[in-house]
Amino acid sequence: DRKKIRGVSLSANEVKITVLGVRDEPGTVGAIFRPLASADIDVSMIVQDLSRTSKGDDGTDVTFTVEQKDKDLTLKLIADAREEIGFREIIADEDVVRVSVIGMNLEKNTGMAQIMFDALGKEGINIQAISTSEVKISVLVANEFAERAVRALHSAYILDAR
Amino acid sequence: DRKKIRGVSLSANEVKITVLGVRDEPGTVGAIFRPLASADIDVSMIVQDLSRTSKGDDGTDVTFTVEQKDKDLTLKLIADAREEIGFREIIADEDVVRVSVIGMNLEKNTGMAQIMFDALGKEGINIQAISTSEVKISVLVANEFAERAVRALHSAYILDAR
Ligand SMILES: C[C@@H](O)[C@H](N)C(=O)O
Ligand SMILES: C[C@@H](O)[C@H](N)C(=O)O
Numbered sequence A, B: 001d002r003k004k005i006r007g008v009s010l011s012a013n014e015v016k017i018t019v020l021g022v023r024d025e026p027g028t029v030g031a032i033f034r035p036l037a038s039a040d041i042d043v044s045m046i047v048q049d050l051s052r053t054s055k056g057d058d059g060t061d062v063t064f065t066v067e068q069k070d071k072d073l074t075l076k077l078i079a080d081a082r083e084e085i086g087f088r089e090i091i092a093d094e095d096v097v098r099v100s101v102i103g104m105n106l107e108k109n110t111g112m113a114q115i116m117f118d119a120l121g122k123e124g125i126n127i128q129a130i131s132t133s134e135v136k137i138s139v140l141v142a143n144e145f146a147e148r149a150v151r152a153l154h155s156a157y158i159l160d161a162r
Helices: A028-037 A068-080 A110-122 A143-156 B030-039 B070-081 B110-122 B143-156
Strands: A005-012 A012-024 A043-048 A062-065 A089-093 A096-103 A129-132 A136-142 B004-011 B014-022 B043-048 B060-067 B089-092 B096-103 B130-133 B136-141
Touching: A005 A012, A005 B004, A005 B070, A012 A028, A012 A068, A012 A096, A028 A043, A028 A062, A028 A068, A028 B110, A028 B143, A043 B043, A062 A068, A068 A089, A068 A143, A089 B030, A096 A110, A096 A143, A096 B096, A110 A143, A110 B030, A110 B043, A129 B130, A136 A143, A136 B089, A136 B096, B004 B014, B014 B070, B030 B043, B030 B060, B030 B070, B043 B130, B096 B110, B096 B143, B110 B143, B136 B143
Parallel strands: none
Antiparallel strands: A005 A096, A012 A062, A012 A089, A043 A062, A043 B130, A096 A136, A129 A136, A129 B043, B004 B096, B014 B060, B014 B089, B043 B060, B096 B136, B130 B136
16 A cells, blocks of 8 residues: 555655764753754754763764754854753754655554655665654755755655556 | 743653664664554654764764653564664663643744753753654653643643633
8 A cells, every 4th residue: 555655745845953972861862953943943853862861971962954944043053052962063064855645544564664765766866864754754864965856766666557 | 922822741651762872873773663553553652862973983872752652672672783883872761641732833932942951950850851843842751740741731831820
């Protein structure tokens, strides 16, 4: 039932921000996003995949995306909050695009995610970040792969034939 | 407009699986989830927040959750695929619960995520993983915080008063 996937979307105006070595204690991500929320900066995707119990005490990493127009302010606000957040380094990567497959009841549907990953893998497209939900599976890939990714996913989910 | 959040959900039957030091090349996550999909193992949440360009060439990490009954088979299948995936270590953590706030149009709504993070931070609840989407913001926290997290979020989003 690849039919569960209704479409493929591309979000090309995003900048990937990764805060590395964040103090892995209660309150830290609140400290990252509070100034961004106050400044009305839209954050599209937030992913964190580890915590200190799995990685040791040198902090953990958090990735999120903002619109290109908000990149500089985002970096400034996070740098200003350095003491409160506690981080080692912050990276901004403009060379990303967010590719998503959209549907319903995707949670617990391992097969739907695997089709996406295999389709991109076969095209030699490296996946930089992953976030999943009931209605959407999103990955970040380099800009240069945007069109190839969309075509590969259309084909993998047999969207062209419908 | 905390009213955008309609409810808080708790998913307590989940085991957090983290594959550490995964070969950060095209096809790798496909190799992780293909055997799980074939074995009909439901995967609820998949998060990856880094890729080699931000972390160096020692691989990256991927976290996902499965039901407790599937823990042993999941570990076995991934160990069997070790050559194809290429990873350093795999960790299973049963002491987690997934807490989510549910609503609509949550993407790009930084304020809604920040309320959740601040509420948990104030309770001293450490966030182990984060995944966001248009309809749900999910975090993984230790089992012991399950009830406290739900109460704190109900209060933060003023859900009790409605
Ligand atoms: C790293 C970050 O998520 C931290 N654990 C927190 O709870 O805010
Ligand atoms: C780490 C993993 O996501 C890898 N980059 C892949 O594309 O499969």
